[in-house]
Amino acid sequence: MPNPKRRHSKSRRDKRRTHYKAVAPTVASCAHCGSMKLNHTACPSCGYYNGRKMVEMNSGASAE
Template sequence: MPNPKHRHSKQRKNKRRTHYKATAPALTTCSNCGAVKMPHRVCPECGYYRGKLAVEKKTASA
């Protein structure tokens, strides 16, 4: 197995890593309630996905 002959400097390491950036998540609005949600996922506020009820919201029971 080949091994590195020389140590890479911090500058070289950091220059290589400049393209490894975290991107902001794409957000959309729910067509049912207008809440902000991630695309292609069930709305966490109302439980609807593509106009249909996908998950029933749990209610606080005493």
């Protein structure tokens, strides 16, 4: 198999890696309870999505 004849410089390596970046998730406040939640998902604290109850939430009971 062919091997590279010359070493790529740090500048050339870094230019290739410019698009390798972490993207922060988009969050919004829940319209029902006001806590922060991911967009397009049901609220983890109250279970509402788009004004309707989607997930039934337990009142402090641990899952055992």
